[in-house]
Amino acid sequence: MNRRHPSSYRPRIALLVLLAGASLLTSCTLSPRDSITEPASPQAAEIDSLWQLSLWMGTVVWIIVMILVAVPILRSRRHRDDEQRDPEHVGPQGPGRTDGTRSDGAGRGDDEGSVVADPTADAEVATEPPGDVRLDHRGTAPGAELDEPMITADVADHDEAQVDERVRSRLLWIGGIIGPAIILLILLMASGRVGALTAHVERDEELVVDVIGHMFWWEVSYPEEDIVTANEINVPVDRPVRLNLTTEDVIHSFWIPRVHGKIDMIPGHENILSFEPTETGRFRGQCAEYCGIAHAQMVAFLEVMEPDDYDEWVEAQQADAVEPETPTEEVGKEVFIESGCAACHAVRGTEAVAEVGPDLTNLASRGSLAAGIVPNTRENLEELIVDPWGLKPGNPMPPTILDDDELEALLDYLEVLE
Ligand code: HEC
Ligand SMILES: [Cu+2]
Incomplete structure (x- = not known):
């Protein structure tokens, strides 16, 4: 037996559980998450629904694949265990025990128990002329003992192989072609729908903000309000916002997950992102296209305010800078x-x-x-x-x-x- 004792697996299993637990813990946080899974606008909610759909479809596919992997492994293990318990299955092991003494057993056909277990029989046989024994053993014994069970096994294997073949080709068609085609079609339609629902629509009351990417900060201006600021975008709640996005230098990508998806800022080209924040709060954003050494430190904040607070903010921003007093x-x-x-x-x-x-x-x-x-x-x-x-x-x-x-x-x- 070269099988490991079950207890020798324990440290490995403990390590696996520990690693799985640790990676689960990394997804925990006490601060509010600036994640697409907590949408604060109808546009982000649509994107979240697409993510949920992909996640659940992916999970179902993963579970099915894991079952398809596990079944053959478990079956082959059971097969091996059966073989070890039932030596008749194993043709080649038989001859290992065929010294002279076996001839007697051969004569008695399939009654294997007595061959192995009866030492007195062996002793008797040993007294018979060796020549006879060997002839008998070579001529009949192996045939009687091994051929018959092997033939039955072959037939069974053959049937099983045919069934396997049928199951396999069915699995290939369903799992390899029809299934993925249906899944991809559903995802394609869903993402087309979400793309249409989150695209820019011109609206009368929309607040226009120009955002220009720089290495490694954001220039923010409100053309209608005549305000210039940076890195933080203040907007009132429940009013459509239109961001005109471009860049002064390299390509950046503008992304505030709680209100919309990411969109590139391209030199010489303006991209539009529009959304309607439905929740007040301070939402974190991040440059999402590598733009140089401080790329990871290129963060933006969206401050969604009550309309009155926003009006106050606008007034303060429009005034000239405070004069020094002291x-x-x-x-x-x-x-x-x-x-x-x-x-x-x-x-x-x-x-x-x-x-x-x-x-x-x-x-x-x-x-x-x-x-x-x-x-x-x-x-x-x-x-x-x-x-x-x-x-x-x-x-x-x-x-x-x-x-x-x-x-x-x-x-x-x-x-x-x-
Ligand atoms: C060569 C140009 C240059 C000079 C000179 C310069 N700055 Fe800056 N400053 C920048 C740039 C570019 C940034 C944006 C850096 C970033 O966030 O990646 C910046 C950022 C800042 C910020 C942060 C602004 C914000 O909204 O977060 C402050 C404050 C600031 N500078 C103050 C100063 C002061 C005070 C001086 C003089 C002592 C000064 N800077 C000199 C280019 C300059
Ligand atoms: Cu960047």
Whole structure:
């Protein structure tokens, strides 16, 4: 017996259970999930229904395939066990035991039990002339003992093979051609339907927002409201939104899973994404097309607000930047203009009008910094100015060397830009 003892499998089974459990745990989270499975717009709900359909069809196919894999394995194992229990099945093992003593058994036909189990019979046989025994053994014994059962087995195998052949070709037709064709057709129709239902439809009351991808941040402007901001898109709940998407440099892909699918931002071309948010909240998005070193840190937020809050927000964004009130804030503004920041950033109402980096007019009203990667706090602002690559390796903003007073004044100023 070269079979393993069942207990020797236990560590492996434990390891498998552990791995399966660990991978299940990775899908757990305490924070709300920014996933397509929690749709916050009718468009996302359609995409979610397509995902559910694919998931369940895939699960059913997987279960059927697993059964088809398991059945032959279990059958062949049972076959092997049967053979070990019933040695008659195994022709070649017979001769292994055919020393002279077997001839006696052969004479008695199929009565195998006595051949093996009766030592006295063996002893008697041993006294017979060896020559006779061998002749008898070669001439008749193996035939009587082995041929007959082998023939029956052959016939049975033959029938079984024919049945197998029929089952196999039926399985091939159903499982290999008809089944997949039906499944693919259903998925094709479902995805065509969802594609049509989530496509852009022009509407009178839609809110238009232009979003331009940059390495590695998002420029956001509202042409009708005359607002320019970055990385965070604010919209009122229950109003259709139309995003015009393009890029200044390489291809990016815009994706906020809870409201819609992903769509590429292509140089020289405008793609439109429209949706109607039905739930207030802050939904995370992510660049979904590799665009360079900081691609994974190119995050966007969609802030869906109550209509009144949104109107307030619009008013604040439309106004010029808050004027510095204290002397340090005044110094901070000077530092901002004179130490290079103004070469890349705009602060509306000041001399800073550059458009290389995000517009900072309302920086303090944003919840996050550097395209959604860290909360908008004084420490993170400081790190971004002093060591931008420490926070976000590869981003195009250069470090600025300032003495402590200048830095504090600059931070004071940036923090009042509501
Ligand atoms: C060479 C151009 C350049 C200069 C000079 C520059 N920045 Fe930037 N800045 C950028 C770019 C580009 C980004 C976007 C980085 C990203 O998120 O990938 C950025 C991002 C920022 C952000 C984050 C904005 C947001 O909405 O998240 C702040 C704040 C900022 N810069 C402040 C400053 C200050 C203060 C200075 C001067 C001390 C400065 N920058 C100098 C190009 C520049
Ligand atoms: Cu990207």
